[in-house]
Amino acid sequence: MQTNDVxxxxxxxxxxxxxxxxxxxxxxxxxxxxxxxxxxxxxxxxQQPDGPEEGYCLQRTRGQLRGLIPAGIFLLVGALLLGFFxxxxxLPEEVAxxxxxxxxxxxxxxxxxxxxxxxxxxxxFLSLRDALYPEKSALAQSIRSQLPYPDEAPPVKxxxxxxxxxxxxxxxxxxxxxxxxEWVLGDEASALSRIRGVFDRVERRTSHSGxxxxxxxxxxxxxxxxxxxQQSTTLRSKKEVEEAVECLRKRVPAAVxxxxxxxxxxxxLHADEEQWYRLEREYRQRKARVEEQTREEEDRLAQNQVLTxxxxxxxxxxxxxxLREWLLRPSRTGESGPLQMVPGIPFQGEGRPxxxxxxxxxxxxxxxxILLEEDSGSPREPGRYAWTRxxxxxxxxxxxxxxxxxxxxxLKDWTRMExxxxxxxxxxxxxERADG
Amino acid sequence: xxxxFSDAVERALxxxxxxxxxxxxxxxxxxxEEAAAAGDADAKCLLARCLYGPExxxxxxDFPEDERxxxxxxxxxxxxxxxxxxxxxxxxxxxxxxxxxxxxxxxxKAFDQILAKAERGxxxxxxxxxxxxxxxxxxxxxxxxQKSFDSDDAFxxxxxxxxxRCEDWLWxxxxxxxxxxxxxxxxxxxxxxxxxxxxxxxxxxxxYRYGAEKGYPDSQFYYANDLYGKGEKAEAFSYYRSAAEGGxxxxxxxxxxxxxxxEGVPKDPERAARYYQQALEAPIREKGNPxxxxxxxxxxxxxxxxxxxxxxxxxxxxxxxxxxxxLYYLGACYANGQGTRQDYETARAYLEKIDWNCPQGxxxxxxxxxxxxxxxxxxAKGVDYLQKAGELAEARExxxxxxxxxxxxxxxxx
Numbered sequence: 001m002q003t004n005d006v007x008x009x010x011x012x013x014x015x016x017x018x019x020x021x022x023x024x025x026x027x028x029x030x031x032x033x034x035x036x037x038x039x040x041x042x043x044x045x046x047q048q049p050d051g052p053e054e055g056y057c058l059q060r061t062r063g064q065l066r067g068l069i070p071a072g073i074f075l076l077v078g079a080l081l082l083g084f085f086x087x088x089x090x091l092p093e094e095v096a097x098x099x100x101x102x103x104x105x106x107x108x109x110x111x112x113x114x115x116x117x118x119x120x121x122x123x124x125f126l127s128l129r130d131a132l133y134p135e136k137s138a139l140a141q142s143i144r145s146q147l148p149y150p151d152e153a154p155p156v157k158x159x160x161x162x163x164x165x166x167x168x169x170x171x172x173x174x175x176x177x178x179x180x181x182e183w184v185l186g187d188e189a190s191a192l193s194r195i196r197g198v199f200d201r202v203e204r205r206t207s208h209s210g211x212x213x214x215x216x217x218x219x220x221x222x223x224x225x226x227x228x229x230q231q232s233t234t235l236r237s238k239k240e241v242e243e244a245v246e247c248l249r250k251r252v253p254a255a256v257x258x259x260x261x262x263x264x265x266x267x268x269l270h271a272d273e274e275q276w277y278r279l280e281r282e283y284r285q286r287k288a289r290v291e292e293q294t295r296e297e298e299d300r301l302a303q304n305q306v307l308t309x310x311x312x313x314x315x316x317x318x319x320x321x322x323l324r325e326w327l328l329r330p331s332r333t334g335e336s337g338p339l340q341m342v343p344g345i346p347f348q349g350e351g352r353p354x355x356x357x358x359x360x361x362x363x364x365x366x367x368x369x370i371l372l373e374e375d376s377g378s379p380r381e382p383g384r385y386a387w388t389r390x391x392x393x394x395x396x397x398x399x400x401x402x403x404x405x406x407x408x409x410x411l412k413d414w415t416r417m418e419x420x421x422x423x424x425x426x427x428x429x430x431x432e433r434a435d436g
Numbered sequence: 437x438x439x440x441f442s443d444a445v446e447r448a449l450x451x452x453x454x455x456x457x458x459x460x461x462x463x464x465x466x467x468x469e470e471a472a473a474a475g476d477a478d479a480k481c482l483l484a485r486c487l488y489g490p491e492x493x494x495x496x497x498d499f500p501e502d503e504r505x506x507x508x509x510x511x512x513x514x515x516x517x518x519x520x521x522x523x524x525x526x527x528x529x530x531x532x533x534x535x536x537x538x539x540x541x542x543x544x545k546a547f548d549q550i551l552a553k554a555e556r557g558x559x560x561x562x563x564x565x566x567x568x569x570x571x572x573x574x575x576x577x578x579x580x581x582q583k584s585f586d587s588d589d590a591f592x593x594x595x596x597x598x599x600x601r602c603e604d605w606l607w608x609x610x611x612x613x614x615x616x617x618x619x620x621x622x623x624x625x626x627x628x629x630x631x632x633x634x635x636x637x638x639x640x641x642x643x644y645r646y647g648a649e650k651g652y653p654d655s656q657f658y659y660a661n662d663l664y665g666k667g668e669k670a671e672a673f674s675y676y677r678s679a680a681e682g683g684x685x686x687x688x689x690x691x692x693x694x695x696x697x698x699e700g701v702p703k704d705p706e707r708a709a710r711y712y713q714q715a716l717e718a719p720i721r722e723k724g725n726p727x728x729x730x731x732x733x734x735x736x737x738x739x740x741x742x743x744x745x746x747x748x749x750x751x752x753x754x755x756x757x758x759x760x761x762x763l764y765y766l767g768a769c770y771a772n773g774q775g776t777r778q779d780y781e782t783a784r785a786y787l788e789k790i791d792w793n794c795p796q797g798x799x800x801x802x803x804x805x806x807x808x809x810x811x812x813x814x815x816a817k818g819v820d821y822l823q824k825a826g827e828l829a830e831a832r833e834x835x836x837x838x839x840x841x842x843x844x845x846x847x848x849x850x
Contacts, residue, residue: 042842049849172836173850243836306745306775316745316775344744344773355777379779 012047013040015054015062056167056178056185057160061137067127071120078117085109134160142188142231163189172247175240177221177233179247186233190223195252196283197224197268200241201260221245222260224268226280254287304344304406310337323400327393331363341403346375349408355383357403359396368396371417371424372408386424387414440558441520444471445478449560452486452493454613456653457682461497472509477516481524484509488528490719494616494654496683498719514539522546523564526573543577554605559612566605570620574598596632610643615652618643622658648675653682660690673699680711685718689726696729696739705739716750724759727751735765735774748775763790764797771800771809780810798825803834806849815847 013021021040025033045052052059088095088106098106130137135156143163144153153159166180178185182192201220206213219235221244235241249257258264271279303316309326318341330336339359346353355375362368367390374383391399399409417424438446444467451464465486471479485492486499487506493499510530513521517540525531526543536543547568554561568574572595575581585591602624609617622643628635641662647655660675673694680691692711695704712733715726731750734743748769755761763786769775770783784804790797798821804810806818819838825831839850 303742303744303774306748314745314749314775316743317741342777344776345778379777379782 010047012044012053018044019065051164051168055160055164056171057139057143057163057189058134060185061130061134061139064127064130064137067123067130071123071127074116074120074123076120078113078115078120081109081113081116083113085113138187139189142190145227145229146189146191146194146225174243174247175235175237177235177240177244179244179251181251184223184231184248186221186223186231188231188233190225190231192252194225194227195223195248195255196226196279197256197258197265198222198245198248198252199224199258199260199262199265200245202238202241220260222265224265228269228271228276230269253290254283256283306342306344308340308342310339318404320401320404323404324397327359327361327368327396327400328364330361330366336361336363343406347403347406347408350411353377354408357400359400361396362390362393364393367391368393370396370399372411372414382419384419385427386417386419387411388417388424389414440553440556440561441478442471442476444468445476445482448479448482452482452497453560453616456494456496456615456684457651459496459683461494461499465497465499475516477513477518478520480509480516481513481518481521484513485524485528492528495685495719496653498685511535517541519546519549520561520564523550523568523573526576527567527571544579547574547577554608557612559609559614559617562605562612563609563614563617566602566609566617567620569598569600569602569605570624572599592632596629599629599632610647610650613650615647615650615655618647618652618655618658648678651678651682653679653684653687656682657684657687660687664690670700673701677701680714685715685720686722688712688715688718689722689729692726692729705733707739709733709739724754724757727754727757728759728762732762732765735769744769744775746775752776761786761789763787764794767797768800771804780804784810795825795828795831798822799828799831799834802831806834806838815849819847 018040022033022037025036029036054062085106088109095103095106126138130139134140137156140156140159143159144150147153163180163183163185166182167178167185170181171178172180176186180192184190184192184195199222201218201222203218205216205218207216208214217238219237219241221233221235221241223231225231233244235244245257248255256264256268267275268279303318305318306314306316307318307322308314315322323339326339337360339361341357341359342355346355348354353375354372356371356373358371358373360369369388369390371386371388373386376383402409416427418427437443440446441449448464448467448471451458451460451467465483468479468483468486472483484506486497487502487509489501489503490497490499507530510521510525510528514525514531514535515538519541522531522539522541522543523546525535531543539546547565550561550564554565568577575595580594582588582591585594603621606617606621606624610621622640624633625636625639625643641659644655644659644662648659656675656679660672660679663669663672663675673690676687676690677694677700679687688711692708692715693699695701695708695711697703709730712726712730716723716730727750730740731747731754733739734747734750736742747765751762751766751769755766767783767786767790770779770786772778783800787797787801787804802818802821802823802825804818805814805821807813815838819835822831822835822838837850838847840846841848
């Protein structure tokens with residue numbers, strides 16, 4: 001019988017059918033198609049709760065098709081301007097009637113039209129290239145540029161999978177900016193390990209045309225990497241920019257943070273070889289400091305289990321030195337008592353969870369008995385099975401050191417035990433083997 | 437031989453009753469053991485008093501308790517001719533008819549002997565005489581009861597006159613250097629004697645204040661209690677600290693608490709933690725508060741190195757021993773698997789009892805509801821808790837994972 005482990009795949013409009021449907025809607029409904037397209041896009045996203053099935057990167061490159069809209073507008077404006085000019089050539093008497101301002105516009109129209117058409121063509125080309133040939137897309141190029149040897153980069157599928165995997169497992173999304181443990185995906189991609197500077201750009205721009213004043217806002221995040229390359233991402237609001245900076249401050253605390261076009265930004269971007277060497281050294285010092293602080297913090301916080309000593313006292317501050325002292329105690333004092341370590345969250349290993357390690361030290365020369373108890377699945381019930389083995393001091397050290405890291409040893413030669421009240425007895429199959 | 441008793445007994449009295457700050461009670465106990473073994477009858481009754489428990493001496497001494505041996509020693513003391521033993525045996529209920537008949541002297545003679553020493557200035561004897569009057573043991577010593585008087589008025593007048601004498605003797609005892617006398621005197625003022633002497637509660641504090649100002653650690657503790665009850669916390673904490681420095685174990689917790697709060701002193705978590713630890717190790721019954729405070733210190737890594745196992749052990753012990761459960765801390769231990777096995781259901785049970793503004797607790801609850809940890813997933817409820825957590829960074833971070841749907845306004849995972 002098939003289990004329900006595999007979730008049933010939900011239906012959604014796949015590439016390129018979604019584009020086909022959008023185009024069809026535009027053709028049929030014109031402007032009225034917009035709410036329907038937005039509705040389909042929302043539904044499509046909802047049907048893929050674990051992120052886009054095609055992957056974040058591919059979705060982003062395919063999304064560049066949206067660039068056809070501004071490209072089309074530029075082409076249209078270009079065509080209108082050129083049309084205006086050629087119409088003037090055909091009707092010179094009409095041109096003669098134009099006032100001074102319109103005449104000036106007429107004279108410039110072929111140049112402006114050509115420029116607009118050129119921009120439109122380039123934009124359309126880039127959009128189509130990114131959408132249809134992802135391996136040549138700007139995103140793929142930016143990922144390659146982050147690799148140690150860009151020329152030896154793997155195929156685009158692998159490149160995208162690498163970024164997608166990280167974002168799926170560790171991604172935090174701020175608008176369209178995804179920040180993973182290794183990668184930042186915005187309009188372009190940056191490897192976290194290469195980031196040397198993060199700069200925010202929040203600008204308000206006003207332009208005047210006639211009596212009208214137009215205000216536009218720029219919300220951008222600029223990243224400078226260790227090759228002095230820049231990757232920028234446009235965000236939607238000041239809040240998003242702030243959140244993105246805050247998030248990156250946590251992920252790359254040693255990088256330089258500041259404002260776009262500030263002194264720090266320019267120092268980093270235009271540093272010559274000598275200056276760059278100095279900046280890199282400062283970066284490494286900051287990084288080492290942060291790592292040291294992180295390590296200390298982790299040491300402080302990584303108290304994931306409870307050690308109960310033979311005298312009944314408990315501690316979470318478990319060090320190998322403490323364990324070693326107790327393991328060797330029988331050799332020194334002739335006394336032995338059981339140690340117990342219980343993790344807050346059971347450890348996984350050998351295909352099952354384990355919730356307790358009990359150890360009866362035998363000293364440097366004697367054998368140390370170790371028992372690993374399987375987790376029952378409920379915090380209020382003891383485990384039913386356990387594995388035990390008498391090991392030398394060296395082996396005990398290996399097992400205990402591993403347990404401190406949450407690792408379970410291979411249980412191949414261990415005896416499987418079954419709970420019998422407050423004690424343990426060999427599990428039935430073990431008993432049979434012993435009898436046999 | 438000393439002025440009033442044997443050398444050993446006089447030194448023991450010094451260590452056990454007159455100079456608490458010297459912390460030589462154990463030495464005094466040992467002296468009494470040796471003297472008692474050598475047949476000193478006075479030493480036997482004093483040793484018995486030590487064995488009866490801290491209320492007969494001082495909790496700071498931490499003497500072993502052994503009531504049976506105490507009774508045995510007390511009888512030996514009475515039979516050995518100790519006047520002190522006779523009066524103390526009367527007080528602690530060992531003096532039955534048979535013992536009274538077997539003792540080599542009468543109770544009146546024993547009383548006269550101790551009275552004479554008290555009048556010559558021996559503090560312990562002054563306290564014993566004061567107690568004889570306070571507890572009404574003089575009836576039995578003087579072999580008088582209601583029938584001995586012609587009228588009720590005469591009896592009442594006799595009783596009033598004698599009980600009132602305790603005031604003078606107990607004051608003398610305190611002034612001579614024995615703080616233990618203050619406790620009965622304070623009770624005498626607080627309660628009076630029904631039908632005979634009216635209470636004078638205002639004088640109770642006077643007794644403790646006198647002892648506190650003289651530097652008796654136990655009086656400082658009682659006086660601090662009085663001040664704390666009146667809301668004069670800064671002065672109360674100051675006396676608690678003095679008492680703790682003098683070794684009064686009942687003041688350890690409060691001294692620690694003042695260092696934790698920074699009441700009248702700069703905040704000093706390390707010192708606070710040390711006092712809490714001392715309170716836990718002290719021979720006192722009330723250990724729930726220091727266990728809870730120290731548990732929190734271990735959890736937060738305040739004043740001590742962070743140790744979740746110790747934190748959980750202390751917090752759980754306090755709860756199991758009748759102290760209020762530290763709901764957030766226990767909930768957090770269970771929710772995060774810190775110091776104990778992770779158990780979301782138990783964590784929720786604790787955290788949902790929180791009825792004050794506890795952002796960290798709300799954050800944990802929000803996370804549990806949003807992710808269905810130990811509860812059926814309920815994102816709306818979880819988001820509600822996360823929003824209640826206000827500006828807490830973790831809660832704000834967690835909230836970013838959820839959004840309201842465009843249609844219907846339902847909370848869903850992003």
